[in-house]
Amino acid sequence: MTYQDAIDFLFSSLPMYQRQGKAAYKANLDNSLRMDAYFGNPHHSFPTIHVAGTNGKGSVSHMLASVFQQSGYKTGLYTSPHLLDFRERIRINGQPIPEQNVTEFVTDHQPIIVEVSPSFFEMTVAMAFDYFALQKVDVAIIETGLGGRLDSTNIITPQLSIITNISLDHTEFLGNDLASIAREKGGIIKQGIPLIIGHADRDTEQLFLSMAGEKQSPVTLAYHSFEPAFQTFNQEGNSLMRIRNLGTGSMETLTCDLTGSYQQENVITALTAIGLLQKLGWNLPRNAMESGLVSVVKNTGIMGRWQTVGHHPRSICDTAHNQAGIEAVMKQVMSIPWKELHVVWGMVNDKDIGSILPLLPKKATYYFTRSSVPRSLDANQLHMEALACGLKGEAYPTVEEAYRAAQQKSGTSDMIFTGGSTFVVADLLKASGHQVP
Numbered sequence: 001m002t003y004q005d006a007i008d009f010l011f012s013s014l015p016m017y018q019r020q021g022k023a024a025y026k027a028n029l030d031n032s033l034r035m036d037a038y039f040g041n042p043h044h045s046f047p048t049i050h051v052a053g054t055n056g057k058g059s060v061s062h063m064l065a066s067v068f069q070q071s072g073y074k075t076g077l078y079t080s081p082h083l084l085d086f087r088e089r090i091r092i093n094g095q096p097i098p099e100q101n102v103t104e105f106v107t108d109h110q111p112i113i114v115e116v117s118p119s120f121f122e123m124t125v126a127m128a129f130d131y132f133a134l135q136k137v138d139v140a141i142i143e144t145g146l147g148g149r150l151d152s153t154n155i156i157t158p159q160l161s162i163i164t165n166i167s168l169d170h171t172e173f174l175g176n177d178l179a180s181i182a183r184e185k186g187g188i189i190k191q192g193i194p195l196i197i198g199h200a201d202r203d204t205e206q207l208f209l210s211m212a213g214e215k216q217s218p219v220t221l222a223y224h225s226f227e228p229a230f231q232t233f234n235q236e237g238n239s240l241m242r243i244r245n246l247g248t249g250s251m252e253t254l255t256c257d258l259t260g261s262y263q264q265e266n267v268i269t270a271l272t273a274i275g276l277l278q279k280l281g282w283n284l285p286r287n288a289m290e291s292g293l294v295s296v297v298k299n300t301g302i303m304g305r306w307q308t309v310g311h312h313p314r315s316i317c318d319t320a321h322n323q324a325g326i327e328a329v330m331k332q333v334m335s336i337p338w339k340e341l342h343v344v345w346g347m348v349n350d351k352d353i354g355s356i357l358p359l360l361p362k363k364a365t366y367y368f369t370r371s372s373v374p375r376s377l378d379a380n381q382l383h384m385e386a387l388a389c390g391l392k393g394e395a396y397p398t399v400e401e402a403y404r405a406a407q408q409k410s411g412t413s414d415m416i417f418t419g420g421s422t423f424v425v426a427d428l429l430k431a432s433g434h435q436v437p
Helices: 005-011 017-024 030-038 055-070 097-114 120-134 178-190 203-213 263-279 287-294 296-300 324-337 353-359 379-388 399-409 424-430
Strands: 048-052 075-078 088-090 139-143 160-163 195-197 219-221 226-232 239-245 249-254 307-310 314-317 341-345 363-369 392-395 415-419
Touching: 005 097, 005 120, 017 139, 030 097, 048 178, 055 075, 055 139, 055 263, 055 287, 075 249, 075 363, 088 120, 120 139, 120 195, 160 178, 160 263, 195 203, 195 263, 203 219, 219 287, 226 263, 239 263, 249 263, 249 287, 263 287, 263 324, 287 363, 287 392, 287 415, 307 424, 314 399, 324 353, 324 415, 341 399, 341 424, 353 379, 363 379, 379 392, 399 415, 415 424
Parallel strands: 048 139, 048 160, 075 139, 160 195, 195 219, 314 415, 341 363, 341 415, 363 392
Antiparallel strands: 075 088, 226 239, 239 249, 307 314
16 A cells, blocks of 8 residues: 555545535544554553644644754644645654555554544544654644544643634534533643633633633633733744733743734743743743744744745735634735735635625735635635625636736735635645645
């Protein structure tokens, strides 16, 4: 079996949320526990940090992994979804799991995969935990998938739980209101295990405090510990942040190579986590924290977060795909000087289009498209819905065609933004010749 054979087997045999949506969602941990038992409970052999939330959980996970790497720890990182290659989901010190390991995993364990018939995500979690155990990592940063309580990763008992924030997303699984979603995300709270909340409104904060109280889990509110003062950029194009310590009133300056303005909240969550982890005995020196934050992309290979893919015109892509994420990204788009704005836009078919399209600026030319995954919304349907919201543009059959059209119609002082879906960004990166870092 070749690597491509193994990937084809996984993609064709196992239900995959990214492709099939709700049909791939398993509302229990039964398969995860069966797979875990089969592999001998590998997650018991390394300490973990568990990260959930609606937005920011991927960025926070990568930030923490980068800091641990800079501190000299052999660091596992499990995230999802992938953009270019399946192996992005499972990394050690930034290096994706080798093709040979994926192939051997599928070849050696195909009988149990067929017998249990796990979802694609359940199988990937089992592969990650097995690989981290075999490679004897010092620590693993584990990002949840959709929720928390019933997420396949929730079989771990971490040293620290983090919930970045709560907003409306995946409502068909997690509930139609913030309280319901918070309860699902809060399902990662474990008995006596410290919890960090990155950001929450008053009602959600009280809900988390109540849930944590039932588990005797000490809570730290990152937004009560630090606040962003302002953000600018240095000569290298990295984000330069001034952050106020609310406990001491002192100010500090931090540099990060993730340059989205929304990353200020994620940096504050990561800072809070680092402080608590130091108290738990982890050796995370100040210089490692600083060098880790300035090298997140280099150290971990994270892609698709306010990522520059071209110059003259400036071309940015971002994987924000729900209301809160798109609001934040569009705020930054509108804060940047450009002569004309061109937006390559596609969405998946289970998003609430009516709540998202009004967030997009009317002063732009749109290139409506669909990604290559089956869940992608038809470009012509998206086009018609957008016209009703006052957005002007044309429909294109593929992301590459839409992006090339935007390039042809753009001047050097214009800006092209590509987004609306993780999978639109993935198709753009593939079309642009990007490789897995």
